[in-house]
Amino acid sequence: MIINQIYTGCLAQGAYYIESEGEVAIIDPLREIQPYIDKANAAGAKIKYVFETHFHADFVSGHVDLANKTGATIVYGPGAETSYYSHTAIDGEEFNIGKITIKALHTPGHTLESTTFLLIDEHGNNHAIFSGDTLFLGDVGRPDLAIKSDLTKEDLAGMLYDSLRTKIMTLADEVIVYPAHGAGSACGKNLSKETVGTIGDQKKTNYALRADMTKAEFVKEVLDSMPPPPQYFAKNAMLNKTGYDAFDQVLETGNVPLNPQDFEGMANYEEALVLDVRTHSDFIEGHIPNSIFIGLNGQFAPWVGALITDLKQPLILVVPEGKSEEALTRLSRVGYDNTLGYLEGGIDAWKASGKDVATLESISAETFAEKVKSESINILDVRKDGEYIASHLEDAQHFALDFINEHMTHIDSTKTYHIHCAGGYRSVIAASILKARGFDKLVDVAGGFAAIKETDMLTTEFVCPSTL
Structure with a gap:
């Protein structure tokens, strides 16, 4: 038996290649499918199944292309309806791959069709779960992404509580957990940087698996401080449902x-x-x-x-x-x-070719610090809400880059803005969008908030929770 986690850091996404006796299952593949095909071909193996833990919202899966190219069967959990051919598993249904078995455990909550796939080894032992967005390391999936559902996020959170306690936490502590995402994903709030764990470890460390937690407490904690989903999530989920x-x-x-x-x-x-x-x-x-x-x-x-x-x-x-x-x-x-x-x-x-080229003014954190001390300037902080709440410059105007399109009217095109993020990447994105919309008085602060703090020149300008 071979299990390979194929982790893509820029998406914080884990796909899985499982092989036994010349047969292969792929779980939650990325859009580009040739690496999976090449891996199976090199082993002289055939891709038999493509298991999808749910209709992914944060990326477009490669399931349709993979099925078309290899003849593999796409498998979703109960309740999933697609515009292309797929097999809808029933709860507890088993699929053979060589000498191993994949068992579908319906775990609704993140979405209605969300399903955890349990791998049973050749000796009949529960070896691992591929938990999709039902269970992460350190967190659980957000329950506000169901497509065209009349259920509230509170309803789905309650379902997730039941799924975790009746299908996941009943498994042995040594069962390995292979989640669909790690730190950096917008599918949860507190994901670990680790990408492989065990049920036992999660029972000890994951707030959502606390043994004495009531359903009401779970719903409150899961939904607390959960930001709105990015605008493309619903569109990606629909592509995964209808094809592309x-x-x-x-x-x-x-x-x-x-x-x-x-x-x-x-x-x-x-x-x-x-x-x-x-x-x-x-x-x-x-x-x-x-x-x-x-x-x-x-x-x-x-x-x-x-x-x-x-x-x-x-x-x-x-x-x-x-x-x-x-x-x-x-x-x-x-x-x-x-x-x-x-x-x-x-x-x-x-x-x-002689065509026009534009530039963006950028100053060092040291120069920025001197300007703050010597004159009144407009500061625009485009970090996420949590970053801003944790620590920010006292007079900074703030909105998260994620929602810049909604906040365009909150700034004045006649004023000069000094823009910063945490390290310099997001501030340039923000400046480029504003420039394209006619804002031409923009100054990037190189190195962002991290560099500003290192100047030791603005210590009285920081606002932290302890001083609010």
Whole structure:
């Protein structure tokens, strides 16, 4: 028996390859499926099943393409209805893969169809669970993402409480837990950086599995301080339910080099959004006017999903040399399949053609600190709400980058704003969006809040919970 966790850090997502006696099951695959096929082919094995723990909201799964290419059967839990062929398991149904068995445990709560898959080894022992978003390490899945349901999030949280206590916590402590996500995912609040654990460890450390916890306490704690889901979640869940274009076609259509003239024409006449995926320092030094920055070196796909509201928005890309396919792949993981091409030769080709280049003013944390001491300036903090609450500059205006589109009217285009985040990535994203909307008096604070704190020049400006 072989179990491989295939973890993708930028999505904080775990897919699983399980092999026994020449048969393979894939659990929660990513959009790009060739690595799974190559792995099975190298072992002389056949992919028999694709198990989906639920209709994923934070990424588009590769289940449809994988089934089409390999003949594997897609398996969902009870209640799942799809526009393509899939097998809807009943609670307790068993599936054989070589000498091992996968048993479906219906665990509604995160969503109605959420199912945990229990792996029973060749000796008949419960070996591991693939818990999807039902149970994370340190947390449980958010219960507010059900598609077209009349149930409230409180109803679903109550279901999740029952699922955990009747299906998960009854398993032996040594059973391994393989979750769908780790730290950084928006599918929970307090996910661990670890990606593999055990039932016993979770009983000791996971607040949601506390032995003496009542259902009312569970519902309150799970829902407490839960931020709204990113706007793309419902759209991705629907794609996973109804199907999507083949990934190979997405690559063929989008991985097209464009010279500067054609690139500019796409932007002007096809209403294509110019998306610059280089580093934030490269964007600061020079970029195409009105382009939006979201760098590949950060949590690229989730930020695209949070900030570009239309999945069908035509995109043209400014990419580092040799990174066009990577950018297309990561866009497709969250359902953005309408890329029309990328700038051949990058920003250097754009400059060489004599076209306009814009820059973003950026100052060091030290310079920023001196300005705060010597003059009155407008400060815009675009970190998440929890980061801001934990510690922030006293006079800073705040809204989380996630919701910049909703807060555009809360700032004044006639004023100069000094923008910071935690480390410098998100502030440049925010500045690029504001610049594209006509805000031209923007100053990025390099290194963000972390660098500001290191200056030792603003100690009286910090507001922390202990001093509020």
